[in-house]
Amino acid sequence: MELLSRHLVENEAFLKSTFIDCPDVIFRSFLIGKETKALLIYTEGLANIEEIDKNVLSPLMQQETEGIPDIQAVLEQKLSVSKVKPVTDTKQTVQEISSGNPVMLIDQQLPGITIGLAKWEKRAIEEPMAESVVRGPREGFTETISVNISLLRRKIKCPNLKMKSLVVGRYSQTQIVYMYIEGIVDQHLLDEVHNRLNRIDIDGVLESGYIEEFIEDYPYSPFPQILNTERPDVAASGLLEGRVVILVDGTPIVLIAPISLYSLFQASEDYYQRFMIGTLIRWLRYILLLIALVLPSTYVAILTYHQEMLPTTLLLSIAKSREQIPFPALIEAVIMEITFEAIREAGIRLPKQVGSAVSIVGALVIGQAAVSSGLVSAPMVMVVAITGVTSFAIPRYNASTAIRMLRFPMMAAAGTLGLLGIMLGILAIIVHLNTIRSFGVPYLSPMAPMKGAEMKDVLIRAPWWSLKKRPRLTGYSNTNRQPEGQKPNPLKGTE
Template sequence: MANYIKKPGAISMSFFKKKSRKTEPASVQKELPQKTDNSKLLDKDLERNLATIKHLYGNSSDLVIRKIRSGEDNKLYVGLIYLDGLIDIQMMEDLMAAFMFQLKDNQVTDGSLEKEDLAKLIESTSIPIAETTEFHKLHELESAINCGGVAVLIDGLISGLRINACGWKERGVTESSTENVVRGPKESFTETLRTNTSLVRRKIKHASLRIEELQVGKITKTDIAIVHIEGITNEKIVEEVRNRINRIEIDSILESSYIEELIEDKTYTPFPTLYNTERPDVIAAGLLEGRVAILVDGTPFVLLAPALFTHFFQSAEDYYQRWDIATLLRMLRVLAFFVSLLGPSLYIALINFHQEMLPTTLLIDLAAQREGVPFPAVIEALLMEVTLEILREAGLRLPKAIGQTVSIVGALVIGQTAVEAGIVSATMVIVVSITAISNFILPSYSMAISIRILRFAFIIFAATFGLFGIAIGLFFLTLHLCSLRSFGVPFMTPIAPFVNEDQKDTLWRLPTWKRYTRPRLVSKENSIRESEGTGQNIQFGKRSEG
């Protein structure tokens, strides 16, 4: 495995490097507004701290500051700071009630209780309501209120309390909209990181499940969780994932695609080298195989690494059906892959260069259909493919109520009208339609897009060199696929390099009791997932070979 893992220092991507910036003249620097130093400690004076926070947020309308005075001669001065919309109002009211109860205590009123003791008392009474932590720096105060917490500052103290009272609106757990299954779990990830980690915990109820959280993005400070199973996942892969994410220097991370593009092994390739899904069961299955999951706050799509070429032909439902049915469906997807990739190009090559390969009757019918068509076959194919892509994108962007209707009716009307007008032949419409339908069979949307891009390249190859051009294209495509890696693991594993032990679950699937080992190049820590012979049939109290 060590041969397939790249050293952290070997990666030299342009977005990881710090670019040198030109130093502005002193006169210009003096004119720039002075920014607040977030690394400095809190001040003992509460009013100064509140003024600093107001300046830091620019008097934003959602910034709420509550001031409470109590004690002898109002010497006790407490400030509560939070952002409206990020906290639970009911929890906030409970906290206020607890604070007022403590401030009305006799010890507080007569001034015999020290402020340090009051802070500890507030912390102890807040623990039953919400998690409470102490902070001393300004950037910790900023982080506390940005993450849905309530900051408690006491005049005269250089420390504050963060009370976790987050309660923003979030979408509930619903059925997946992009990976539908007939049989299997219906739940999917949401946009909340903690909800997503809990969904994974529900699937894997074991203490060895590790969840490591960090923040990426200088401005957005997006929470990211690296999830793996200790004892199963190769630690070198986990370390590589951690190092690549830590080297990211960017202002914002708004979706997991940002992370995917920044940490993938090769950028200039149409194929995805990280797998993304919104199904918790797929992530749990990947973790149990020894992979690493990357969860990003704000998106339901979770990344899984390393990702192999065969993963993009597998659906979650394959493991909930019988093994023979799953194998048939996977073979159907492989056939659809080649039809989607080579359908129009094969038709163009046969029509233009290899007419002798067609039956005479079919050749005469095709010639009769193309008699009134003014364009060559390659122009027909490109025209129909571009039109189909336009209709597909229009159907996605339009409202759901009319999106499907417009795409289906548009395709039928335009296709029939184009044939009647003599712009394209009827056979070309059939070929392009079958190609488009085959593209929808692929379970992974990212892989399907890659095939749509490569289809145009193969059309040009076929129009230029015929079947010889298609063979050249397939040769270079195979070389490109074999050169790809996903976090050091060859993308075409276990086909190239060929791993005999991992052929149980590739483009076909053997019964579950036959798949008792994990992928060899992904997990070498604990390769046995079940006892061999677990699935042998039990008949009349005797165990026989299955």
């Protein structure tokens, strides 16, 4: 680690050579008082120039006193900026400049001062796009980590909300912060998160997905083992359950770990609605999940292996509609599923104006033309449409992608072994899910291994007053969420 020199000239030379060909880094030399040389370095567009002019440059330059000003005096008397920090080594200086904080160096004085006047164009806090709710807070995380931290701090105002910061990415120098609530989080989990984050050595981190792939337990699993969200309330509830929230600068998506499979099928709104509705919607989601996974394959299996399973009338009408179809059922299903995925993907990627055109074409191609031209049977279109809709009912986008992906091997299995193939596929998925863990937490807990008390937040959405325990993730610290006996009762408090 190289320390800053006492001589401004040396420092300046060093920094200039570091930021050579970086015209956006501005070196502003000025004098404090009459003769003390000082240098202000900032990155254009990342620093609040007005504030610098008003609160840094003008008070210092108008300084009357003679002699070399003491750095302490400068800080205390002249700099009317709230966030200042000393820097001593060159590496940190460079980093501060790159991340937008102006650095002021004074000749013959150490340390240098970073002035927290970084400012750049930010997106305002908006409603999250991917996770909208009917009832619940409308704010979402933004690309700026400080804003995101503040959003979480607004939810949990206790000083026990702690955070640790680190910088990842040799070139991107991305700030990563992990947050937790001291006293709830398990220490082993915290150590594990810390170790895994510190192991990362990569050139750049542009999104939290990079981090996710570096720290998850089973990289070869289609299932996400870390939850991601852009909703502060989801992150806050994770914190309250003893999970760790990882924020990455530059992306509105934060990571929550550890999770179980069931976290992927819970929406924040489940907890804001009445618990009965929440429960029913959860059940609906589980059913839809199963449908999304096995409907096309079951259709293929029944149609090519188990024709006797269908009620006669249904089979006869399907037979009628399939009479002219040139493809075997399996190929038909695969073609239609791929078409559907193509339309879905195109709908996301294309500019909004073109997107609607795609959906019109898609509806016509899938719906009308394919059927009337006799290439695809009408029941198959229905099956694909239902599957598509159900897969969107899964609240987490990456979970629904996993399910949609697994649909294809399931179809292949159904096409070769019928329902037996589907069953074996499901068994393989169950075995796999039981094998993987998320930061040491079995992926299917609390169902397997069974934990009775926690199941009421998975099988149903129990009312808040009955959710007395936190999920026991890896450890046992502070499992009580709330005291007993808070079930509302009109007679309460009257006696």
